Amino acid sequence: MYPLKFEPVLKQTLWGGDKIIPFKHLNENLPNVGESWEISAVEGSESVVANGADKGLTLPEMVRKYKEELVGEANYMRFGNKFPLLIKFIDAKLDLSIQVHPNDELARKRHNSFGKNEMWYVIAADKGAKLISGFAEQITPKEYKERVYNGTFAEVLQTCEIKPGDVFYVPAGRVHGIGAGSFIAEIQQTSDVTYRIFDYNRKDQNGKARELHTNQAMDAINFADVQDDFRTEYELTENEPIEVVASPYFTTSVYDMTEEITCDYSELDSFVIFICTEGSCKITDDSKNELTLCAGETILLPASTQEVTITPDGRVKLLETYV
Numbered sequence: 001m002y003p004l005k006f007e008p009v010l011k012q013t014l015w016g017g018d019k020i021i022p023f024k025h026l027n028e029n030l031p032n033v034g035e036s037w038e039i040s041a042v043e044g045s046e047s048v049v050a051n052g053a054d055k056g057l058t059l060p061e062m063v064r065k066y067k068e069e070l071v072g073e074a075n076y077m078r079f080g081n082k083f084p085l086l087i088k089f090i091d092a093k094l095d096l097s098i099q100v101h102p103n104d105e106l107a108r109k110r111h112n113s114f115g116k117n118e119m120w121y122v123i124a125a126d127k128g129a130k131l132i133s134g135f136a137e138q139i140t141p142k143e144y145k146e147r148v149y150n151g152t153f154a155e156v157l158q159t160c161e162i163k164p165g166d167v168f169y170v171p172a173g174r175v176h177g178i179g180a181g182s183f184i185a186e187i188q189q190t191s192d193v194t195y196r197i198f199d200y201n202r203k204d205q206n207g208k209a210r211e212l213h214t215n216q217a218m219d220a221i222n223f224a225d226v227q228d229d230f231r232t233e234y235e236l237t238e239n240e241p242i243e244v245v246a247s248p249y250f251t252t253s254v255y256d257m258t259e260e261i262t263c264d265y266s267e268l269d270s271f272v273i274f275i276c277t278e279g280s281c282k283i284t285d286d287s288k289n290e291l292t293l294c295a296g297e298t299i300l301l302p303a304s305t306q307e308v309t310i311t312p313d314g315r316v317k318l319l320e321t322y323v
Contacts, residue, residue: 004301011036024296069302087185090183092180110216117169120167121166121186135175158226166231237256241255256317257316276295279315284311
């Protein structure tokens with residue numbers, strides 16, 4: 001097998017902006033692109049291989065064809081033919097809804113789906129851009145309902161001004177929202193289950209109020225999730241991977257590189273995904289497969305990859321994630 005690139009799945013949204021298409025150097029003329037699904041096995045939005053001998057196959061077809069060779073033995077035993085991660089770029093021109101995601105148990109029971117634990121990495125932020133993550137003060141389920149109905153729910157949530165490089169881990173059950181002016185990379189479990197709690201009284205393109213899931217959300221919310229700051233603190237060191245998330249769902253490291261480094265994956269029983277957030281580099285694997293990775297691009301290294309050498313063209317910033 002070889003490092004895989006995929007065709008992006010672009011999503012036009014009510015709140016989408018104009019940053020994704022130039023960031024990804026796409027020859028498209030679509031307005032309001034809110035999301036680019038980079039690697040997806042979500043039904044109806046499956047990624048299609050863009051390079052090499054398997055060009056044209058979908059990600060689910062690749063998993064069925066290559067099994068452990070693509071995802072790793074433990075992952076194949078755990079997830080079968082379901083690819084476990086979904087990778088996105090998100091450009092919020094307007095505030096996204098305040099929402100929450102169910103955990104695996106609740107999502108399986110209600111939707112026959114994975115839950116949705118996720119993380120955000122801030123690529124760019126307009127002046128004053130904010131993310132909502134968790135509660136600023138503890139409230140009861142009864143107070144939650146009252147505040148949703150009287151429009152004061154946002155007052156009890158933790159709102160953080162953001163800058164490039166900020167990382168937030170958002171476990172299932174944590175109330176959250178992406179604010180206007182935020183441009184982020186999102187790594188999450190393969191799930192499209194979202195409970196919308198509050199949506200600023202917006203109407204959809206047909207003039208209807210968007211559906212809210214107030215009661216369903218109540219069962220998913222972790223009401224004890226109160227902190228002063230939900231940001232992940234980390235210190236960036238040049239030319240070294242810095243681990244920022246280690247969870248049962250994925251492990252993610254940040255790379256800020258000006259020098260060539262080699263990553264040894266011989267002991268890792270998983271695929272590896274690289275997301276390029278700035279600059280460009282050359283990736284060479286142990287079978288001498290070689291490709292260029294530029295800002296706005298994402299690649300999937302199969303689990304059979306033993307090592308890769310990353311050669312920056314000047315400076316490059318990458319996110320590395322695996323299960």
